[in-house]
Amino acid sequence: MKVKDIILDPTGAAVLDGYLLIADPHIGIENSLGLRRGSNTDKVLNSLKDLNSKYGTENLVIVGDIKHGFNLRDRDLLISFLKRTNQIFKNTYIVEGNHDNGLDLIISTDSLEYIEYKEYIILHGHKSVDTDKFMIIGHEHPVIELSNGFRSSRYICFLEFDRVLVLPAFNNISPGNDVISSKFSSEILTKLDRWKAKVYISDDSEVLYAGRLGDLARKIYGEIPEI
Template structure:
């Protein structure tokens, strides 16, 4: 199944929002992904909490589908690629190694997040460049922590935004893109992540919710 996309205008630049919880700049050929948190399930198991295996494979599979659709020249991870030091478990590294071999010509850049600092860097074989926020690319300032940067529009992660929608007695929490005047926050990409609830009615931000395979505009600025 192919996820729907929605192309929006951000200060005169096209940005494609994907229901697979990523954004793509077609002019730069760059895919932006926030808060992957690879190996979070391995971290929980290492600390004695019995959670199922499989979130790393699910997350990397969604990256495969994004690459197949958009054919990017580069992927910029907006922080927290790994969850913690235990993410270097062999099961996680083996899956990541296989994935990297399939995409060996793809440039990978990691804008260092708070979890990356605790997890420690990946080995050189994974060929992931590390950058410090803000990482400037075209019209964007790519960050992990939402902030303002002079002369650029910020795309960031860290917050794992979700929105609660309700109709009658039904309630649902959906990952969302939150775009303000100078800063946009992407939903967490990882399959095993929580979320921080934002309220569309309490902000002037544009909110785009991920509802299954669709991106739905909830509120316009």
């Protein structure tokens, strides 16, 4: 599945020319939840290795929130993570997210407020930006929640607006933000008509176009909910 020149991968990653884009890996999140140390980090690294083999991308772009917290355990995981990504990719670029305060005190790799490439600008998305370029952002952790009355399942999704593509969180631990029933937190997205967004849902094996968010809300709830 593609949006403009951007390939949407079922893992939640995106590919733009020779660049592999992931948002919100939140390295160290497992520590804050009391899970096995490195469990999320190992999964992220294994996925990156597979994606590099699949697409042959030389460059990794982390679209904000590379880290989750600010403690010694998170620091060690982050340093180890970047050593591994530098073995997999020729270059690793880090865009600053709202969780990335103090990143310069932990790693030597410079972080960027945004990256401009062709007609695109890549930024985390927690803050507004004045640009005419097509924005690729993270921050929102978009998911669609489906229920059969007995059990609910959440599926990561990409959202496409006229000038914005939202990437899902690239980790399996964050619960995500159900974009039908929850308010947007991104300053960029709160200015847009959410119900006009095109939704691309991942079922782990492929990315499927599910229609406009407003139409999807009507199918699931029978109406567009008030948020």
